[in-house]
Amino acid sequence: MRLSLIRPSDMHVHFRDGAMLRDVVPQTAAQFRRAVVMPNVPPIETADDARAYERKIREAAGDAAFRPLMTLKLTHRTTPAMIRDARDVAVAAKLYPAGVTTASHDGIGDPDDPGLLAVFEEMQRVGMILCIHGEAPDAFVLDREATYLDVVRRIVGRFPGLKVVMEHITTAASARYVEEEAPARIAATITVHHLVHTLDDVIGKGGIRPHHFCYPVPKRPEDLRALRRAAFHSTSGRIFFGSDTAPHPKGAKESACGCAGVYSAPVALPTLVELFLESGREDAIRRLEAFASTNGPRFYGLPVDESDTISLEDGPWTVPAEMGGVVPFRAGETIPWRVA
Numbered sequence: 197m198r199l200s201l202i203r204p205s206d207m208h209v210h211f212r213d214g215a216m217l218r219d220v221v222p223q224t225a226a227q228f229r230r231a232v233v234m235p236n237v238p239p240i241e242t243a244d245d246a247r248a249y250e251r252k253i254r255e256a257a258g259d260a261a262f263r264p265l266m267t268l269k270l271t272h273r274t275t276p277a278m279i280r281d282a283r284d285v286a287v288a289a290k291l292y293p294a295g296v297t298t299a300s301h302d303g304i305g306d307p308d309d310p311g312l313l314a315v316f317e318e319m320q321r322v323g324m325i326l327c328i329h330g331e332a333p334d335a336f337v338l339d340r341e342a343t344y345l346d347v348v349r350r351i352v353g354r355f356p357g358l359k360v361v362m363e364h365i366t367t368a369a370s371a372r373y374v375e376e377e378a379p380a381r382i383a384a385t386i387t388v389h390h391l392v393h394t395l396d397d398v399i400g401k402g403g404i405r406p407h408h409f410c411y412p413v414p415k416r417p418e419d420l421r422a423l424r425r426a427a428f429h430s431t432s433g434r435i436f437f438g439s440d441t442a443p444h445p446k447g448a449k450e451s452a453c454g455c456a457g458v459y460s461a462p463v464a465l466p467t468l469v470e471l472f473l474e475s476g477r478e479d480a481i482r483r484l485e486a487f488a489s490t491n492g493p494r495f496y497g498l499p500v501d502e503s504d505t506i507s508l509e510d511g512p513w514t515v516p517a518e519m520g521g522v523v524p525f526r527a528g529e530t531i532p533w534r535v536a
C-alpha cells in the first residue's frame with residue numbers, strides 16, 4: 197500500500213553545527229519542505245548570525261527546494277534594533293527561560309523586564325513570531341510547564357498583535373489553553389515523542405532510558421491522551437507538528453548527567469503515519485496532513501503547495517542502532533511505514 201500527503205514541514209528542529217549539522221540536515225531535508233531552526237546551538241542572536249547559519253544549512257541540505265526558516269535567540273542582549281534588522285531573515289524569535297534546557301544559561305531571567313517588553317513590542321510591530329519554551333526553571337519538573345502558563349498568558353495579554361507558538365507542549369493544561377482559552381494568534385507545536393511517551397517510558401519501565409529523556413519531560417497518561425486528541429482531532433488549525441529533533445552524541449546521553457533531547461528526524465514521519473492510522477479515523481491521512489503539512493506553514497503566513505507531495509509505502513524497516521554517532525528515536529524497532 198502506498199499513501200501520499202502534502203510534503204510536511206517540521207516547525208521545530210535543532211541542527212547543531214559542524215560535522216553533526218552535516219549529518220542531520222539531510223535527514224530533515226529529505227522529508228520536509230521546511231524546518232523552523234532553533235537558535236540555541238550555535239547561538240543565533242543577530243541577523244548576521246542567522247544568515248551565516250542559514251547558508252551552512254542550505255549547503256548541508258543539498259536540496260535547493262528545502263527551506264530552513266531561521267529564528268533568533270532572545271537574551272538580555274537583544275534589542276528592538278536587532279529584531280528590526282533580522283525581520284527579513286528570521287521568521288521568529290525564541291524565548292528560553294534561563295537554564296531550562298540545552299544552552300539556555302543566558303536565556304530570559306525576568307519575563308517582565310522592560311528591555312524584553314520593548315523587544316516584544318518591536319516583534320509585534322514587524323510581525324515576527326514569538327516561540328516560547330514554556331517551562332519555569334525553578335518549579336518542580338512535572339509542574340514547570342503548567343507554572344509557566346501564567347507567564348504566557350501575561351505576554352499574550354500585553355501584546356494583542358503578537359503571534360505566539362508554545363513549543364513542544366506536553367500537558368493537557370497547555371492543550372486546553374490553546375484550544376479553548378487563547379486567541380487565534382496563539383498556536384502550539386507537539387513532538388512525535390510526546391505523542392508516544394509518558395514519563396514511564398523514560399524512568400518507569402525497568403530502568404532509565406537516556407535516549408527517551410528530553411525537556412520538557414513527557415508527563416502523565418492523561419496528558420498523553422490530551423496531546424493525541426489535539427493532534428488527531430483538532431480543527432482549530434493551531435496545533436501542528438514540530439519534532440524538536442535534537443541530536444546529542446551517544447556518550448553525552450549515556451552519561452552520569454545525560455543531555456536532554458530526542459533525535460527523531462529519521463523516523464518522525466513514518467511514526468506519525470503509524471500513530472494517525474491507529475487513531476481509527478477514516479480521514480487519518482488528511483488529519484495528518486493538517487497537523488504536519490498545512491497548519492504550521494499557514495500559521496506562519498507561508499504558502500502551501502498542494503502539488504508538492506511525499507509518498508510513504510508499507511514495508512517494514514528496522515531503525516538503525518546508531519546514525520552518525522547518535523542513537524535515533526525508536527532505535528532497533530521495526531516500523532511498518534517508510535518514505536517511498
Ligand SMILES: [Zn+2]
Nearest residue numbers: 208210234440
Ligand atoms: Zn527544542
